[in-house]
Amino acid sequence: MTEAIAPGLLPEGLADRLPPKAEASARLVREVLDTVASYGYRRVMPALAEFEETLVARLQSARAEDLLRAVDPLSQRSLAIRPDMTAQIGRIAATRMAATPRPLRLCYGGPVMKLRADQLRPERERMQVGAEIIGTDSVAAAVEIVNVAIEALQRAGVSGITIDFTLPDLVTMLADGPMPLPQGDVEAVRDSLDAKDAGSLAALGEAARPYLALIEATGPFHPAMERLQAFNAGPAKGKLDNLIAALRAIAKPIGWDITLTLDPTERHGFEYQSWFGFSVFAEGFIGEIGRGGSYAVAGADGKAEPAMGFSLYPDPLIDAGFGTTAAQRAFLPIGHDGARAAALRVEGWVTIAALDEADDPLALGCGAILDGTELRRL
Incomplete structure (x- = not known):
């Protein structure tokens, strides 16, 4: 019997990228x-996968045995991921x-x-x-x-x-x-x-x-x-x-x-x-x-x-961290001013709207909160 795969486990050499x-x-x-x-x-x-024979004909630096392949259930032809x-x-x-x-x-x-x-x-x-x-x-x-x-x-x-x-x-x-x-x-x-x-x-x-x-x-x-x-x-x-x-x-x-x-x-x-x-x-x-x-x-x-x-x-x-930027995140309480929130996004702020009265702006990574029409630092 095949051993069950642990939840979240990915094949060797594959990984999820998470924020940030x-x-x-x-x-x-x-x-x-x-x-x-x-x-x-x-x-x-380009398409993620092609017919294997088409792709192999153009791959000058990779051999056919280096390709990850599958059979297309529609055409019954071998596909290869690029x-x-x-x-x-x-x-x-x-x-x-x-x-x-x-x-x-x-x-x-x-x-x-x-x-x-x-x-x-x-x-x-x-x-x-x-x-x-x-x-x-x-x-x-x-x-x-x-x-x-x-x-x-x-x-x-x-x-x-x-x-x-x-x-x-x-x-x-x-x-x-x-x-x-x-x-x-x-x-x-x-x-x-x-x-x-x-x-x-x-x-x-x-x-x-x-x-x-x-x-x-x-x-x-x-x-x-x-x-x-x-x-x-x-x-x-x-x-x-x-x-x-x-x-x-x-x-x-x-x-x-x-x-x-x-x-x-x-x-x-x-x-x-x-x-x-x-x-x-x-x-x-x-x-x-x-x-x-x-x-x-x-x-x-x-x-x-x-x-x-x-x-x-x-x-x-x-x-190594290239491409990472520290975005300014503003918390929008329930009932906030929608026009002011839209203006904040235009200014470059990331806005996080409350979905529940118990939402915690600090836990959600916010450094400021919209208080009426004013932005107050936390």
Whole structure:
């Protein structure tokens, strides 16, 4: 016999958000989306679940076995709850908004769910907020996306922001050009560079050894860029001229209060990005709170469409108190002046109306009481 589930118990990795964190979550998401909307991004609200085969076809960074699935009793087809909203934005852009002029700017916010949690975050359900430009992955689009992400976080009260740039297809570009590798070694070189494992990289042989210099081109942005420039002038034979110019253009307008770093061979989590990617970190938080970059959207006709975007995962910020505000709460006794109460709400007060003569304003969290037409502090 199955043991009864205790009242209030939720599945592992799922949790309720209670006041004031639920309010803080809504406020922080709204702050980010309002910032993004001011740059011309229009909000879309994708469905929570889709047919599994449709979703899997567009998920480039998640495997089918990572999806939480169920059988739809109406269609008798397998459904999957979204683990990421970016794939859904690609579907909407390629189908229902295929005729909308490009570049198409869209934004979104909502919960996503994974079958399993990762090591840094035990939650299987988390909030995702982001923005995408469909139709271009140009340097100008990268400049806009990075700076919109920064401004959205700053307006939400986040400080100590670090942006870490990466070049996801760098090894492929070099292996196909000035630094050829045996076909079977390309993935091994990528993995060694991603892990910063100089020993395993050197053990791959003579063709892989020039790639060791890329491990040194990691760290604070300007020194790392100098090392990358030296690498470009040497083993890369100038192949990286355009990428280096693009990175400098993206970094140029970013404020002095933002820390910039470079990890040109970072691949974990950027498997589906193309020429450019970035991670977002904030002081006092373990792990990244967002990431973005360039990628391709599969069109309805099978042709790939370039895109650029970012996603933020604000749950750690909410847990740390971001988005929380101390609202002024006023108690309205039975028979209060309705017009005066309405005026208080316009002024920014939260009003708590008595439903019974025994209601206690202090127990209800009120710091003032409406006495006639006057507000009296408690």
